[in-house]
Amino acid sequence: MAKRKTRFNPWPENAWCSAGMTDTAMIDRIRALLPERRDRGQVAHFREWKGAAGHHFDLAFDASYRTGDGAAVKARLHLELDDGPSLLAQMLGRPLEEDHPTRTAWSVTALADRPWRLEWPTPAEFFFPDDDSSWLVDHFTGKLPLYTALTLEEELLTSSRFIQTLERMSEKPWYAVVFTHEPEHLEKQPDLLDMLPPGARSRVLDIRLQGSQDWMVNEILGETRVHLPMGGGVIVPAAFTPDGWSTAKHSIRAAPGGVGDTLREVASRVTEYLSLPMHQSDHVREELRGMESWVLPELPVGASLALDLQAEAKADAERARGELERTLKELRAEQDLRRQAEKRAEAAAREAELLRSDPVRERLAEVEAERDSAWEGYEAAERQADDLVQTVGWLRRQLAQVPGRSYGEEAPARPAAPESWEEMFELVELMPHIALGDLQPGLNKIRGHQYEGLWRRRTWECLEALEAYAEAKEKVGVSMLPHFASYLVWEQADTMIPATWHVPGEALLQRSDTRWRGSRLFEAEGLGEVFMGEHFRVGGVRPPAPRMHVYDDTAGATGKVHVGYLGPHLKNHAGR
Known part of the structure; x- marks a missing residue:
């Protein structure tokens, strides 16, 4: 796994980003699809444009639309031709017959006019056709599906290059790589990705393990300090851990109710993970900076959005009113305490004034205290003197019995x-x-x-x-x-x-x-x-x-x- 860094720089809370791989033939379908979506009211505006010299992409599409709850979204699709062999072929160390010479890498970045919600559809879906999931594959190999659970043969799990793939995916902040384990093979299996909110689509890779494959994965995860519990799930640690996410949250234990309940627990944990702001990598930073050159018309404030803003303003006013009432209550309580303290201070000042005006009374108290202390010391000294008299007598008798000694010897002087x-x-x-x-x-x-x-x-x-x-x-x-x-x-x-x-x-x-x-x-x-x-x-x-x-x-x-x-x-x- 990639070593986790300590410096975390979150991307904006209103941003969304993901990437994957598709076929070059998909470009023509995108060109035909965007006008249709505009006519059906799914997108408000769109445009196609080419990257200038020095850009990391060859072609781009922009689209603006509104979510069901009225949020305005700007989405940008970048396409980059990739003529090299797939990373999967590199991992296995041999060519694949299905490798296509004209694969195209895609990335989508979107910004909303409010914090991003996973309940919203994935922005990439506005660019790609609904009846074709070939674009829902990972950005590196182009073969790992992001729309259904993936099962792998031991040949790939035991490959050292598989670890390199996980490392590269963990370095991309938009991906969440999840391993789920079934101790026994089940013919009909629930799909984890179907349990996730719409905004998680194209961001989660679910790798389904069976039998003893959990041992192999735990050996890979050893240095990350997380593990895959038997029958449970694990989220592979990213290079940058989001704020508020502890190491213990990566692992999900098997639920007593079976595979279905376990997958629901995993889906809840993955949703929590994706809801946190991810790290703003160099790629994400460059994409967000490019969004500053947006040229499509800004979407007007819709009626539903105006109502939402009005309701939000009303809620803010209620919260402010509540905070004001609490502050006034605390202020009144503080004033009461201050008045009580002033009364006590005044009473103490009057008492001190009485003492100052009556020095005889004050001196009498001091004399009585000195007298009591003197009597205590006298009585203690008298008791000790009695004990010392007895001790001295006994010591004199003991000394007289020592040859060469007598009662008349003087005690040595005290040391200086x-x-x-x-x-x-x-x-x-x-x-x-x-x-x-x-x-x-x-x-x-x-x-x-x-x-x-x-x-x-x-x-x-x-x-x-x-x-x-x-x-x-x-x-x-x-x-x-x-x-x-x-x-x-x-x-x-x-x-x-x-x-x-x-x-x-x-x-x-x-x-x-x-x-x-x-x-x-x-x-x-x-x-x-x-x-x-x-x-x-x-x-x-x-x-x-x-x-x-x-x-x-x-x-x-x-x-x-x-x-x-x-x-x-x-x-x-x-x-x-």
Whole structure:
């Protein structure tokens, strides 16, 4: 098959095109037929003319007519003498006795004054006689019928030149090559072409396969990624796939009702395929450009067409009126929402004004929040102090039992902390499990404070503990250390911080859609924006009460703890 291209250029929606082969003697019949069709009112005007030097055709006929529903159509027939042997003889590699030395290639291009409908007759029928179907053959071999199903012997199906024929036909956008398969031979067979709309005539080649011939065709179709289902049908992919047509639509499975139902399914799929705009190949583009030199009189607007246009204009007006009503409805709803938002804004402004006018009330709320937080911290510290007293006593007893040790030994001094935030950040780069975000905006707000050194020490100790936690988690697994809080009570933890420094999360903010939740959304490298409710109290409860917010992804894709914020306490549901 021809390789499908990716660039698709559809022909105009009001265009129709096809091509085929006939005998040179048909020219005289066309000359005699067109006057008869004019006298019977089938065509309005016609003319015969010859191609000038350099044209790809020898003779041309133009005809204009109206369809049954009043559409005006301009149709042009080009005839080109072909004195060479038929492509079928070339395919078989031997001459055919029925080859005629004066074959004539034909092509018909038509334009309508509205989008083309497959329910309209094939424009080629206005040029060729009704009682002669010899012109309904393909453009290349002149032997493949376009008016009935074609059965082929295995000699031709297995010929490599048959593949070349399919490739050439798939490159012509007006053709739809269809294979239909009958597992068993039937004497009386429905004809697929009889089930198609009139406008599909001369554009569809139906090749009927029997028995195991579907295997042979599927070998040919292998590289196209489509196949012929047993007892079903397949539309051979064209060089340019129409927009809106997927690969899966090429194949049609056998229907449960038998061959007749299957062919009706195939006919429906082929009709859908032909209804799409086809690719505007060089030949089609040249033919459409030639239609610009139309010299026959333009058809006047008929009564039926005027009624159609009037009905169409009325329908357009109804649609416009409906769209206007919907737009007005949406506008009214938007205005209602705007009025409601204005009322809420006014109420919020009044409340803010009351707060501004009553600073004592506002300060009282802040003091109460600070008091509650201080009591919570005090109670937690008292519990931890009790635990530490018991632990220290136990450790002293254990130490006294070690030879050379005694109760009176002093504890070693705490390791020195980094002397600046910048030095700390440089040291953090040596921690493979810690990732720092943009901390400068919050950090700048606590620089120069009298307790900055204390906050820096606590921050550093928290980071060391987090790195130790991540390293331990890699060794013992998630089930042992699912989170940092579990590390703080793990008996093998060797880098510790007071448990009161650590706040596992802010469940209320994470679950509810509050205005404060957004202030805890920070960027994490490799993860995007994440909620960082977990934080560390690197300062006390008195403002600015610095906090360090983190996101624990040690069990996730990055394997790191991401630090997103370091600075003054963020607003929470209690107003702090």
